[in-house]
Structure formats: C-alpha cells, structure tokens
Amino acid sequence: xxxxxxxxxxxxxxxxxxxxxxxxxxxxxxxxxxxxxxxxxxxxxxxxxxxxxxxxxxxxxxxxxxxxxxxxxxxxxxxxxxxxxxxxxxxxxxxxxxxxxxxxxxxxxxxxxxxxxxxxxxxxxxxxxxxxxxxxxxxxxxxxxxxxxxxxxxxxxxxxxxxxxxxxxxxxxxxxxxxxxxxxxxxxxxxxxxxxxxxxxxxxxxxxxxxxxxxxxxxxx
Numbered sequence: 001x002x003x004x005x006x007x008x009x010x011x012x013x014x015x016x017x018x019x020x021x022x023x024x025x026x027x028x029x030x031x032x033x034x035x036x037x038x039x040x041x042x043x044x045x046x047x048x049x050x051x052x053x054x055x056x057x058x059x060x061x062x063x064x065x066x067x068x069x070x071x072x073x074x075x076x077x078x079x080x081x082x083x084x085x086x087x088x089x090x091x092x093x094x095x096x097x098x099x100x101x102x103x104x105x106x107x108x109x110x111x112x113x114x115x116x117x118x119x120x121x122x123x124x125x126x127x128x129x130x131x132x133x134x135x136x137x138x139x140x141x142x143x144x145x146x147x148x149x150x151x152x153x154x155x156x157x158x159x160x161x162x163x164x165x166x167x168x169x170x171x172x173x174x175x176x177x178x179x180x181x182x183x184x185x186x187x188x189x190x191x192x193x194x195x196x197x198x199x200x201x202x203x204x205x206x207x208x209x210x211x212x213x214x215x216x217x218x219x220x221x
Contacts, residue, residue: 027102032056032093039080041090047101049080054097055168058089059176069177071131072169074158081107095168139179147178148188149219152198156210167206192216 029052032038038049038056049056056073070089073079081104082088134154141147151174156165167174175185189205192198197215201207210216 026106027100030099030101032097032099034093034095036093038091038093038099039087041088042086045080045082045085045087045104047080048078048104048107049091050078050100050102051075052098052100054099055094056091056097056099057094057169057173057177058091060089067176068179069173070135072155072173072177074168080104094173143219144178144180144184144188145191146219147180148174148185149192149197149216151178152192152208152210153213153216153220156213163209164201165208165210167208170206 027050032054039047041060051073053075055075056079057069058071058073058079059067059069061067071079072094073091079091080087138147138150141150152165155167156162159165169177171185171189172182174180175182178185180188189198193200195215197210197212199209199211201209
C-alpha cells in the first residue's frame with residue numbers, strides 16, 4: 001500500500017538528487033509498506049525516486065520463474081532514472097520505506113539549467129555502471145563465501161561501517177541477488193561466523209557485527 005506523507009512542494013533535499021537538481025526541487029513524499037510495488041517492469045518512466053528511509057529492491061522475474069535481484073537501494077540513493085521510455089526492472093519496498101518522488105521531465109529540465117548538472121548526471125551514470133560491473137563480477141565468483149563476504153563488505157561500506165550492520169533484506173533476497181540458493185547463503189554465513197569473521201545479534205540474525213573486515217576482504221580479493 002502506498003501512502004502520501006506530504007503534498008507536492010519545494011523541499012530541501014540531499015544526496016544524489018541534490019547533486020543533480022540543486023538543494024531544492026519540486027517533489028512529493030510517499031510511504032510504501034513492506035512488499036509494496038513502487039513501479040513495475042515495462043511501466044512508463046514518468047518519475048524518479050530517492051529513498052529517505054528504508055530500502056528498495058529492483059528485480060526481474062526470469063522465464064523459469066526465478067527472481068534475479070539487480071540492486072538494493074538504500075537511504076539517499078536514487079533509482080528509476082533510466083535511458084529508455086519504460087522501466088527494465090520491477091521495484092519493491094523491502095521494508096516500510098519513505099521515498100521522494102519527482103517528475104523525470106522536470107528533473108531533466110532543471111539539470112539542463114545548472115552548470116554542474118551534466119557532470120553530476122555523468123557521475124550518477126558512472127556509479128550505476130560501476131555497480132552493474134561489480135555485480136557481474138560478483139555473480140561470476142566461484143564460491144559462495146566470496147559472494148557473501150563481498151556483499152557484506154559492500155553493504156557495510158554503503159551504510160558507513162556501523163557498529164552493528166542491520167540488514168533490511170532477508171536471506172532469500174540476498175540469495176536472489178547473489179545467484180545462490182537460500183540454503184547456500186545460510187551455510188556461508190554460518191561458516192563466516194564459525195571463522196570468527198562476524199557475529200550475529202538478536203534472534204532474526206539480521207543484525208551482524210563484522211569482527212574481521214580484513215579477513216572478509218581476503219575473500220573479496
């Protein structure tokens with residue numbers, strides 16, 4: 001279910017959206033409950049989105065029914081700004097998520113009026129390409145341990161290396177992102193725990209303390 005939390009207005013923004021359009025841009029805020037679709041594959045790319053809180057996954061359903069998650073978007077991230085007329089992926093809220101939404105056409109027009117708009121847009125495109133390349137390399141790794149270690153380090157860096165890494169996504173999500181089975185991801189996490197690379201906090205095992213980042217990085221080498 002989608003809930004509007006504010007009406008459209010000129011609101012201060014930060015992160016990638018501010019870099020593209022300036023400190024103030026015409027936008028609305030919405031809240032999506034866990035599992036709610038933000039947009040579907042093949043829908044028109046009318047809006048651009050920036051996460052305020054929560055997380056969003058973008059994915060494709062393959063011909064055999066499997067789900068391949070392309071990316072996880074976290075607070076401050078932008079998504080939905082594609083070079084085609086329609087979305088190539090479906091986007092869903094992983095947990096309850098607050099999102100800023102702005103018209104794609106309005107954002108592009110604002111960018112054209114700013115001297116730094118073109119370079120900021122190029123920087124965003126470059127980051128997206130780098131993520132796609134890194135994800136391809138990740139899927140090509142030989143072992144589950146390498147993939148899981150790389151994923152944890154990536155998330156840890158994106159969240160600013162917190163004392164406790166809180167995973168918004170489930171292990172099923174992680175498996176569909178890494179191209180592994182749920183059981184394989186669980187075994188890899190248990191192995192890293194037994195090797196004293198990490199420690200779980202709480203009953204859900206979604207809170208993780210990374211005890212030995214250097215050791216995890218050796219798997220990611």
